[in-house]
Amino acid sequence: MSGWVIRRFLQMILVVFGVVTLAFVFAFLVPANPARMVAGPQASPAAVASIAHQLGLDRSTWSQYWSFLGRLVHGNLGISFVLQGRTVASEILRALPYTAFLAVGGVIWEVIIGIPAGVIAAYKPRSFFDRFATLGALFGLSAPPFWLGLMLIYFLSYRWSIFPLNGVGSPLIWYMILPSFTLGVGGAAFYSRMVRTTILQVLRSPFIEFARLKGMPERTILFRHVVRHALIPVVTMLGMDLGYFLGGVLIIESIFGIPGVGQLAFASISTLDVPMITGTVMVAAIFMVVMSFIVDVAYTFIDPRVRLNRGQ
Amino acid sequence: MSLVEPMPETDAVVVVDSLSVTFPSDEGVAEVVRGVSFSVGKGQRIGLVGESGSGKSLTARAIMQLIPSPGSVSAGEIRIAGNSAALSTANAPQWRGTTVAMITQDPLSSLNPLVRIGVQITEMLRHHLNYTRTQARARAVELLSAVGIPNPPRTLRQFPSVLSGGMRQRVALAIAISCNPSLLIADEPTTALDVTIQAQVLDLLEEMSATHHSAVLLISHDLGVVANFCDEILVMYAGRIVESGPTDQLIEDPQHPYTTALLTSVPSMTEALPERLVSIAGSPPVGGVAVKGCAFAPRCALAQPRCFEDEPALRQLDVSARRVACHAAGNATWPSRFQGPS
Numbered sequence: 001m002s003g004w005v006i007r008r009f010l011q012m013i014l015v016v017f018g019v020v021t022l023a024f025v026f027a028f029l030v031p032a033n034p035a036r037m038v039a040g041p042q043a044s045p046a047a048v049a050s051i052a053h054q055l056g057l058d059r060s061t062w063s064q065y066w067s068f069l070g071r072l073v074h075g076n077l078g079i080s081f082v083l084q085g086r087t088v089a090s091e092i093l094r095a096l097p098y099t100a101f102l103a104v105g106g107v108i109w110e111v112i113i114g115i116p117a118g119v120i121a122a123y124k125p126r127s128f129f130d131r132f133a134t135l136g137a138l139f140g141l142s143a144p145p146f147w148l149g150l151m152l153i154y155f156l157s158y159r160w161s162i163f164p165l166n167g168v169g170s171p172l173i174w175y176m177i178l179p180s181f182t183l184g185v186g187g188a189a190f191y192s193r194m195v196r197t198t199i200l201q202v203l204r205s206p207f208i209e210f211a212r213l214k215g216m217p218e219r220t221i222l223f224r225h226v227v228r229h230a231l232i233p234v235v236t237m238l239g240m241d242l243g244y245f246l247g248g249v250l251i252i253e254s255i256f257g258i259p260g261v262g263q264l265a266f267a268s269i270s271t272l273d274v275p276m277i278t279g280t281v282m283v284a285a286i287f288m289v290v291m292s293f294i295v296d297v298a299y300t301f302i303d304p305r306v307r308l309n310r311g312q
Numbered sequence: 313m314s315l316v317e318p319m320p321e322t323d324a325v326v327v328v329d330s331l332s333v334t335f336p337s338d339e340g341v342a343e344v345v346r347g348v349s350f351s352v353g354k355g356q357r358i359g360l361v362g363e364s365g366s367g368k369s370l371t372a373r374a375i376m377q378l379i380p381s382p383g384s385v386s387a388g389e390i391r392i393a394g395n396s397a398a399l400s401t402a403n404a405p406q407w408r409g410t411t412v413a414m415i416t417q418d419p420l421s422s423l424n425p426l427v428r429i430g431v432q433i434t435e436m437l438r439h440h441l442n443y444t445r446t447q448a449r450a451r452a453v454e455l456l457s458a459v460g461i462p463n464p465p466r467t468l469r470q471f472p473s474v475l476s477g478g479m480r481q482r483v484a485l486a487i488a489i490s491c492n493p494s495l496l497i498a499d500e501p502t503t504a505l506d507v508t509i510q511a512q513v514l515d516l517l518e519e520m521s522a523t524h525h526s527a528v529l530l531i532s533h534d535l536g537v538v539a540n541f542c543d544e545i546l547v548m549y550a551g552r553i554v555e556s557g558p559t560d561q562l563i564e565d566p567q568h569p570y571t572t573a574l575l576t577s578v579p580s581m582t583e584a585l586p587e588r589l590v591s592i593a594g595s596p597p598v599g600g601v602a603v604k605g606c607a608f609a610p611r612c613a614l615a616q617p618r619c620f621e622d623e624p625a626l627r628q629l630d631v632s633a634r635r636v637a638c639h640a641a642g643n644a645t646w647p648s649r650f651q652g653p654s
């Protein structure tokens with residue numbers, strides 16, 4: 001088992017390395033002269049050349065790659081071309097808490113709506129609730145987030161003044177309720193359907209029948225024997241959602257005016273701030289890779305059948 | 313066991329009285345169990361035998377009050393330990409698992425793969441008998457060693473996937489007997505297992521029912537298995553009991569042509585016959601389709617025109633405790649034809 005975790009960990013490191021290398025190559029491919037961008041449009045050729053030297057752009061590709069990796073190890077993602085004197089790392093660290101709050105909130109909404117809705121719908125198939133949940137899921141899956149977000153802002157914030165209108169403030173959670181809800185609705189809809197399907201399947205399985213033959217109460221059967229099965233695929237996908245959201249969710253961040261990683265990345269693309277683009281893309285990719293590692297490891301703990309296979 | 317002289321109900325663990333089970337079907341309703349009556353006395357071992365689809369499992373599930381939806385008990389009554397109406401679906405879980413326990417065919421999937429074996433045993437003791445955690449654990453260790461699990465404390469912490477099919481059926485058996493049921497229903501407990509393991513599980517079933525003084529209703533499609541194990545046998549065909557009686561009488565002198573046919577398909581019982589593994593030609597009527605006359609008639613070597621018209625009633629045969637549903641049984645003037653496979 002631990003051997004498997006170590007192998008999986010090394011594999012993750014390898015993927016991270018690949019991501020970082022791709023980011024480096026990408027920065028090279030961008031048709032912009034970084035020295036010129038840093039120096040500004042009015043700078044003389046001599047000033048540009050001196051900055052190019054400062055940035056190490058006159059060295060060989062390999063040597064630049066090495067120092068790029070060396071800087072990364074120390075958490076140095078370079079200096080923004082556009083925001084004078086700011087490091088990429090500090091900008092990302094400033095935006096990340098908002099995005100993290102939003103991402104975790106989105107996943108929480110997915111869980112607290114999706115799972116109970118799926119469980120109840122499966123236990124009462126074709127009931128009023130089931131039909132209602134089906135409609136709700138259809139709505140949640142098809143409503144465009146920007147539309148839903150604007151509707152929520154219009155009614156709950158503007159007309160009825162329940163929630164703050166825009167931006168971030170204190171307490172942060174108050175500002176994050178609508179954005180995270182908007183973020184989580186699609187997943188909630190999706191998981192409610194998935195949980196419903198899984199549970200309907202589990203309810204037909206021989207071990208549930210055996211539990212009933214044992215005379216166990218339905219409540220115990222539900223919580224001890226049924227829900228676990230429905231949670232396994234959900235946990236896996238929730239982990240991936242979290243990894244994805246942590247990379248920044250531009251639409252939600254811009255509708256609700258949240259200064260998160262998504263907005264940062266978008267701004268850096270529009271200003272061709274190459275180190276910032278590289279940095280945000282790298283961070284997003286690494287979140288995905290790390291979350292998939294965590295999910296894989298968690299999976300072995302949740303599902304003993306998987307644990308058994310991986311133990312060998 | 314006979315209809316004419318019913319067993320005193322106080323001695324019966326379970327009485328099944330004119331049970332019918334139906335499912336909605338394209339043609340209205342399909343009656344897949346039709347007027348089945350029998351009773352199981354204390355400590356008795358009864359076998360229920362018949363081809364796949366004859367309604368054995370549904371009879372068992374009706375006793376457990378767990379007919380899969382959309383099926384339902386359309387007629388008749390189940391009385392458990394002398395109580396009839398009181399033990400309806402509403403409070404079924406109180407006797408389900410305690411007074412009557414049941415194990416099913418598929419040992420590989422009757423234990424929850426995501427729940428530790430220990431929990432799957434102790435949850436029942438804790439729920440039904442209000443054992444403390446420690447008591448339940450101690451009892452679980454006892455039970456597992458009684459069914460021959462090598463290292464009970466370790467097994468308690470494990471998940472079912474580490475055990476073989478035979479071991480899992482042992483665990484299921486340990487669970488089923490854990491609350492000392494008066495009746496243990498075993499629905500094809502060995503069908504999914506290797507032949508060598510089958511014998512072990514049956515021995516264990518015998519031993520466990522003896523030590524716990526449980527009656528057993530053993531369900532199988534294999535008359536050989538049932539005959540070795542049971543005091544009495546019920547033969548089921550197309551949802552009805554077509555013959556019943558004490559094992560030795562039924563084996564030595566089968567009255568229903570279907571019983572005869574089943575016997576010829578059991579190799580060890582037909583040493584005299586040259587062709588050993590004969591199967592019964594044809595197939596039973598499917599899924600409770602209403603048939604006119606005797607359901608076995610299309611396959612019966614003794615069938616006469618009358619058999620396609622009147623359904624034979626299940627009647628007691630002369631002085632013995634045997635019942636049979638066949639026009640030819642005990643009828644000396646019935647035209648005889650060559651019996652068995654041609």
Ligand SMILES: Nc1ncnc2c1ncn2[C@@H]1O[C@H](COP(=O)(O)OP(=O)(O)O)[C@@H](O)[C@H]1O
Binds near residue numbers: 362363370382
């Ligand atoms: N869930 C169900 N829906 C419809 N028909 C069923 C269902 N379960 C069983 N049946 C019908 O009832 C008949 C008897 O089933 P069962 O009691 O399982 O037979 P056995 O255990 O003797 O093999 C089957 O032939 C089948 O047609």
Ligand code: SF4
Binds near residue numbers: 624637640
């Ligand atoms: S009633 Fe007729 S058809 Fe049915 S089993 Fe007897 S002899 Fe055969």
Ligand SMILES: [Mg+2]
Binds near residue numbers: 499500
């Ligand atoms: Mg069956």
